[in-house]
Amino acid sequence: MLxxxxxxxxxxxxxxxxxxxxxxxxxxxxxxxxQVLVGSRDPNRARQVAxxxxxxxxxTYAEAADxxxxxxxxxxxxxxxxxxxxxxxx
Numbered sequence: 001m002l003x004x005x006x007x008x009x010x011x012x013x014x015x016x017x018x019x020x021x022x023x024x025x026x027x028x029x030x031x032x033x034x035q036v037l038v039g040s041r042d043p044n045r046a047r048q049v050a051x052x053x054x055x056x057x058x059x060t061y062a063e064a065a066d067x068x069x070x071x072x073x074x075x076x077x078x079x080x081x082x083x084x085x086x087x088x089x090x
Contacts, residue, residue, distance in 0.1 A: 010033065011033060011034045011035050012034050012035070012068050012069055013034070013035045013037070013066075013067045013068045013069070014030055014034045014035065014036050014037070014067055014068070014069045014070075014071065015036075015037045015038075015039050015059065015064035015065065015066075015067035015069070015070045015071070016030075016036060016037070016038050016039065016055070016064075016071050016073055017039040017040075017061065017064055017070060017071065017072050017073060017074060017082060017086070018039075018040070018072065018073035018074040018082075019038060019040045019042075019045050019046060019048075019049040020073065020074070020075070022073040023038065023049065023071075023073035023074075024049055024052075024053055026071050026073055027049065027050070027053035027054070027055045028053045028054065031053055031054035031055045031056070032054065035056050036050075036053075036054075036055040036056055037050075037055065037056060037057060037058070037059040037063065037064050037067055038050040038053065038055045038057075038058050038059065038064075039058075039059045039060065039061050039063070039064030039065075040058065040060075040061075041061065041082075041085070043058060043059075043060055044058075045058070046058025046059055046060070061082070061085045061086050061087075062085075062086075062087060064086075065086045065087055065088065070086075
């Protein structure tokens, strides 16, 4: 069974893969209580979305895949390509 490590304040490292409406919504909702990374194939876009949502930072797919919780928020046609870039998560 996978165990999630919580910080003293209950925060969990969460990666949101995707910078569209859903990704931004998840990041905005989770950032106040968790360490949120926004992952994108475009690192500049990830940093931009992290900045406006309050997420800790933007990240590459590889960095984001290291999170304890990963939420995929990409369009269905992009799932296979995205999973292929996430390495061991796939």
